[in-house]
Amino acid sequence: MTPSPQALNVMLGAAGPVIIGFGIARAYEDTRLTGTATSGTRSDVFALGAVPAFVALGHSPYGNGHPAAVGVRVLSREPDLAGARAGAG
Secondary structure: OOOOOOOEEEEEEOOEEEEEEOOOOEOOOOOEOOOOOOOOHHHHHHHHHHHHHHHHHOOOOOOOOOHHHHHHHHHHOOOOOOOOOOOOO
């Protein structure tokens, strides 16, 4: 599957994850909320694993806090999957 140029989201349904288009392009003040840059296969694969991990855990596998701090943990640490059950769902 090739992602479209618009921003994509993942929705978890009964049959599994579904990639959907996200239609918000500009806020009321005409401020851009989404861009046309693509991030590539690596981030797509990361997101495909991060979404079910979040669902299984009920929280981010990289903890909470300032987005920059979470970003550093994403790049430098393994996710904390303690509490996730194998085959949950």
